[in-house]
Amino acid sequence: MAETAPRLPLDEPVPAEAADTVLYLDGVSVSFDGFKALNALSLLVLAGEMSAVIGPNGAGKTTMMDVISGKTRPDRGRALFKGDIDLTKLDEAAIAELGIGRKFQKPTVFEHQSVFENLELALKADRGVLAALRFRLSAAQRARIDAVLETVALGDARRRPAGALSHGQKQWLEIGMLLMQDPELLLVDEPVAGMTDAETEQTAVLLREIAETHSVLVVEHDMEFVRALDTKVTVLHEGAVLAHGGMDVVQNDPRVIEVYLGR
Amino acid sequence: MGAAIGRHWPRFGLDRAGQIFLALVVGAAVLVPILNLMVAETSALYMPTYLVSLLGKYLCYGLLAVSVDLIWGYCGILSLGHGAFFALGGYAMGMHLMRQIGDRGVYGHAILPDFMVFLNWQELPWYWMGFDNFAFAMIMVVLVPGALAFLFGWFAFRSRVTGVYLSIITQAMTFALMLAFFRNDTGFGGNNGLTDFKDILGFNLQADTTRVALFVASALALALGFLLCRVIVASKLGRVLVAIRDAESRVRFLGYRVERYKLFVFCVSAMLAGVAGALYVPQVGIINPSEFAPPVSIEIVIWVAIGGRGSLYGAALGGILVNFAKSYFTGALPEAWLYILGAMFIATTLFLPKGLVGTVPIWGGARGRRQAATDHG
Numbered sequence: 129m130a131e132t133a134p135r136l137p138l139d140e141p142v143p144a145e146a147a148d149t150v151l152y153l154d155g156v157s158v159s160f161d162g163f164k165a166l167n168a169l170s171l172l173v174l175a176g177e178m179s180a181v182i183g184p185n186g187a188g189k190t191t192m193m194d195v196i197s198g199k200t201r202p203d204r205g206r207a208l209f210k211g212d213i214d215l216t217k218l219d220e221a222a223i224a225e226l227g228i229g230r231k232f233q234k235p236t237v238f239e240h241q242s243v244f245e246n247l248e249l250a251l252k253a254d255r256g257v258l259a260a261l262r263f264r265l266s267a268a269q270r271a272r273i274d275a276v277l278e279t280v281a282l283g284d285a286r287r288r289p290a291g292a293l294s295h296g297q298k299q300w301l302e303i304g305m306l307l308m309q310d311p312e313l314l315l316v317d318e319p320v321a322g323m324t325d326a327e328t329e330q331t332a333v334l335l336r337e338i339a340e341t342h343s344v345l346v347v348e349h350d351m352e353f354v355r356a357l358d359t360k361v362t363v364l365h366e367g368a369v370l371a372h373g374g375m376d377v378v379q380n381d382p383r384v385i386e387v388y389l390g391r
Numbered sequence: 392m393g394a395a396i397g398r399h400w401p402r403f404g405l406d407r408a409g410q411i412f413l414a415l416v417v418g419a420a421v422l423v424p425i426l427n428l429m430v431a432e433t434s435a436l437y438m439p440t441y442l443v444s445l446l447g448k449y450l451c452y453g454l455l456a457v458s459v460d461l462i463w464g465y466c467g468i469l470s471l472g473h474g475a476f477f478a479l480g481g482y483a484m485g486m487h488l489m490r491q492i493g494d495r496g497v498y499g500h501a502i503l504p505d506f507m508v509f510l511n512w513q514e515l516p517w518y519w520m521g522f523d524n525f526a527f528a529m530i531m532v533v534l535v536p537g538a539l540a541f542l543f544g545w546f547a548f549r550s551r552v553t554g555v556y557l558s559i560i561t562q563a564m565t566f567a568l569m570l571a572f573f574r575n576d577t578g579f580g581g582n583n584g585l586t587d588f589k590d591i592l593g594f595n596l597q598a599d600t601t602r603v604a605l606f607v608a609s610a611l612a613l614a615l616g617f618l619l620c621r622v623i624v625a626s627k628l629g630r631v632l633v634a635i636r637d638a639e640s641r642v643r644f645l646g647y648r649v650e651r652y653k654l655f656v657f658c659v660s661a662m663l664a665g666v667a668g669a670l671y672v673p674q675v676g677i678i679n680p681s682e683f684a685p686p687v688s689i690e691i692v693i694w695v696a697i698g699g700r701g702s703l704y705g706a707a708l709g710g711i712l713v714n715f716a717k718s719y720f721t722g723a724l725p726e727a728w729l730y731i732l733g734a735m736f737i738a739t740t741l742f743l744p745k746g747l748v749g750t751v752p753i754w755g756g757a758r759g760r761r762q763a764a765t766d767h768g
Contacts, residue, residue, distance in 0.1 A: 220643040221643050221647060224645055236641045238633065238638055239637055249642075250645050255645075260628035260631055261628040
């Protein structure tokens with residue numbers, strides 16, 4: 129898959145800032161009917177790190193995710209994956225195959241299929257039609273699914289239809305599906321929306337664990353949860369970066385306070 | 392030996408209900424020839440030949456319903472134009488049967504079918520070439536519907552046309568084909584269609600043995616079509632289809648090319664519908680453009696809904712039973728039939744979301760669902 133991905137033209141050198149990044153957004157603008165959802169947004173995610181993006185409703189968080197995962201094409205700007213693959217030229221399936229997994233804001237699992245089957249569908253394997261027709265689960269793959277079931281604490285629910293899970297369990301199942309894809313970069317959109325406090329805490333632990341072996345970009349507006357992630361934070365406002373830094377610095381930034389509390 | 396068979400059954404993912412259905416269809420393929428050919432006509436058990444052909448016709452409708460259920464029940468593609476694929480398969484068979492008439496037509500022309508002589512045509516159009524060959528015609532039976540489905544699906548699925556919009560353009564497709572086939576110039580017999588067939592593979596189409604053979608072929612086609620669909624839906628491919636049905640964009644973000652999956656299953660479905668049409672035509676003795684009419688395709692969807700969407704055998708039973716009811720009521724209460732069909736559809740939608748098979752526990756109740764939710768393989 130990676131061979132067919134469009135690399136940057138040779139006369140256009142990889143930006144120096146993009147070195148060691150798994151994701152580099154370079155002046156990305158998106159507008160819907162004149163409304164600028166993203167306004168020359170530039171942002172980078174270092175390889176092997178967890179980054180958090182926060183911002184009030186309408187700041188452009190989900191649009192940013194849509195651009196990275198191929199759902200929305202930007203009007204301007206580039207989204208570089210691993211320095212030299214321009215994601216804005218690819219569709220969702222190609223981007224997923226490159227190794228970018230996405231968890232949606234509203235948990236999206238396959239409700240009529242079992243937890244096990246949900247994970248099996250996400251399992252990294254040949255995505256071709258005929259390959260799927262011939263597919264047999266190997267012992268190693270089964271063990272991998274079992275391991276992920278343990279990680280997301282759904283071992284006992286493996287045979288239950290995903291639609292019968294609680295809201296929090298669905299969120300975890302979706303994180304589990306991300307893990308099955310074994311992506312290099314995980315995009316996690318509001319993972320604790322609608323969760324109880326206990327579930328929120330467990331999710332923070334889970335994401336920190338995942339970040340030890342993957343690059344993770346978390347989008348959230350729950351400040352307390354982001355604090356629990358213990359990572360650098362980028363604040364988005366009106367489609368552009370407002371502030372960046374540690375949670376303590378960001379939280380005391382007068383502009384951030386105004387955006388969150390003012391008006 | 393027994394163990395080997397046992398190991399192969401899971402590949403079809405056949406539950407008890409599916410096994411019963413298969414046994415019924417294969418049983419009919421054995422029993423009906425005996426009741427028609429070997430039982431004396433005076434016996435109470437004798438099955439008259441017209442009934443054999445009627446049942447054969449129902450089996451073709453059953454296969455057509457299975458083909459629609461494969462895409463609608465498992466992949467959420469609501470085709471309201473599947474009658475087009477059925478009719479195209481039927482026309483391919485009809486063209487072969489027309490060529491088989493030879494010089495026995497009313498005008499006695501050695502090559503041209505009667506309607507072409509009537510239209511003063513001098514030679515056979517190029518697209519009628521080769522249809523005198525049975526094998527060629529049989530290839531066309533699957534290839535023409537398959538090719539149309541590929542072309543249609545290629546554009547529709549790549550453009551991400553889904554839901555009601557897709558349903559509407561499938562209606563437009565079959566409507567356009569109906570208009571084209573109604574024209575005499577198109578070369579398929581205009582509104583009279585193709586009829587007056589004499590024989591198939593040298594066997595007289597009116598003979599009891601030929602009728603029985605066509606019935607058996609229909610039963611086997613239904614059984615094999617059902618098993619083919621079972622193999623598909625029981626595989627991981629089938630689970631991807633269900634995932635597409637339930638959350639299409641999520642499947643894309645997992646890296647699956649949704650349009651390819653849809654295209655594959657749409658083409659398989661169209662080819663099955665073509666086979667059903669090809670077996671239908673020699674048993675009813677005619678194919679005409681009314682098979683392309685939009686209401687015909689809508690009716691197919693109603694069979695599937697009434698029988699039970701998403702279970703394959705439920706769809707087949709729907710196709711068979713609704714048409715049985717249609718034969719009965721159009722005889723007994725001709726004016727009432729459409730109201731009865733409408734009432735059945737509404738009642739099913741309101742009270743039996745899983746169709747008729749959903750009412751019988753073994754056919755689609757809790758047990759079947761529990762089995763579907765276990766981890767397989």
